[in-house]
Amino acid sequence: MMEERGTWTLTGLTVAAVAALYLPCVQRTVPGGDSGELITTACELGVAHPPGYPIFTLMSRLAMVLLPSLSPAHSVNLMCGLLGALASGALCFTVCK
Incomplete structure (x- = not known):
């Protein structure tokens, strides 16, 4: 139980640290x-x-809808940064598992 909690804590800290950098x-x-x-x-x-990248296209469009005040390029780049994190x-x- 404690080991699983530590895994989730470390994972959350990793995502937060990488997002804070990206x-x-x-x-x-x-x-x-x-x-x-x-x-x-x-x-x-x-x-x-080709190959068209349909999932990337749809996710990018969703990012543009969710972040309408930003430019399309900035919205897509933020989405890529979040996905990297x-x-x-x-x-x-x-690795922890």
């Missing part, structure tokens, strides 16, 4: 590479170049 540093504009195309695709709910937490949880 989120203030995300770009507010369009980064390089395919990001511009993927952000535009999410704005229009279109299809990006959650992935770090999942890795921490897996």
